[in-house]
Amino acid sequence: MTLASTQLASGTLKRLDGRVAIVTGGSRGIGGAISTALAADGANVAVVGIPADRERTEHLRASLNGTAQLVEFFEANVADPEACQRSVNAVIEKYGHVDILVNNAGITKDHTARKMTVEEWQAVLDVNLSGPFYMIKAVLEHMLERKFGRIVNISSVVGKMGNFGQANYAAAKAGLLGLTKTLALETARSGITVNAVAPGFIATEMVKAMPQAAIDIAKGRTPVDRLGEPGEIARAVRFLVDENSGFITGTAFDVNGGMYM
Numbered sequence: 001m002t003l004a005s006t007q008l009a010s011g012t013l014k015r016l017d018g019r020v021a022i023v024t025g026g027s028r029g030i031g032g033a034i035s036t037a038l039a040a041d042g043a044n045v046a047v048v049g050i051p052a053d054r055e056r057t058e059h060l061r062a063s064l065n066g067t068a069q070l071v072e073f074f075e076a077n078v079a080d081p082e083a084c085q086r087s088v089n090a091v092i093e094k095y096g097h098v099d100i101l102v103n104n105a106g107i108t109k110d111h112t113a114r115k116m117t118v119e120e121w122q123a124v125l126d127v128n129l130s131g132p133f134y135m136i137k138a139v140l141e142h143m144l145e146r147k148f149g150r151i152v153n154i155s156s157v158v159g160k161m162g163n164f165g166q167a168n169y170a171a172a173k174a175g176l177l178g179l180t181k182t183l184a185l186e187t188a189r190s191g192i193t194v195n196a197v198a199p200g201f202i203a204t205e206m207v208k209a210m211p212q213a214a215i216d217i218a219k220g221r222t223p224v225d226r227l228g229e230p231g232e233i234a235r236a237v238r239f240l241v242d243e244n245s246g247f248i249t250g251t252a253f254d255v256n257g258g259m260y261m
Helices: 003-010 029-040 052-063 081-095 118-146 167-190 212-220 230-240
Strands: 020-024 044-049 071-075 100-103 149-154 192-199 252-255
Touching: 020 029, 020 081, 020 118, 029 044, 029 052, 029 100, 029 230, 044 052, 044 081, 052 071, 071 081, 081 118, 100 118, 118 149, 118 167, 149 167, 149 230, 167 192, 192 230, 230 252
Parallel strands: 020 044, 020 100, 044 071, 100 149, 149 192, 192 252
Antiparallel strands: none
């Protein structure tokens, strides 16, 4: 039995029936696991992503057991603020409201700072930091009007400890932590919580594409001596978006196998 199902059985967590969640980059990897977990508990899940994510979302839907109808794709490049607003408007038009936003979409363009181009720096900041801000802006007035919202930003252990060759990625993920805390302060009295989850190295396509030597180093720096699984991140997100988690805001949940304490 998973943590989420155990908590549901004990009454700690509530079913998400009737809730509407937006998950950026929610078609595969960590995002796919989050979409799956939310749909499994009854939420309608709007996967927001670039055109390539449409087919990936269909693959995800095909893998779901009885909840495929709860997952739908909405196209938007999160680096484009107008596209973010259009996607949120489309979700609200279809479902009537938005309760949950999970900012998961992210890219990497790794080089040492010495070799990193300005374009590589800016591209990662645009998607990984500006993108979450644009999506938050797009849903915020709606959530404030409804006096309810759950926002979760997917940061990274790299945002806390840095990582060789990832100045752009580390800066963006560290910036998400500051954004999380500030938004939590600004919205706490309006029934909205804003939290972050900071994964360690997770067994996704992005990590598996790393050189094996780099993966071995990451595992060696992780006390539990393995990569994390996407579902382990999804369970943390599921807990934070629950209606009964309203006293948790402005925090970052570390899910990193002890790599950073």
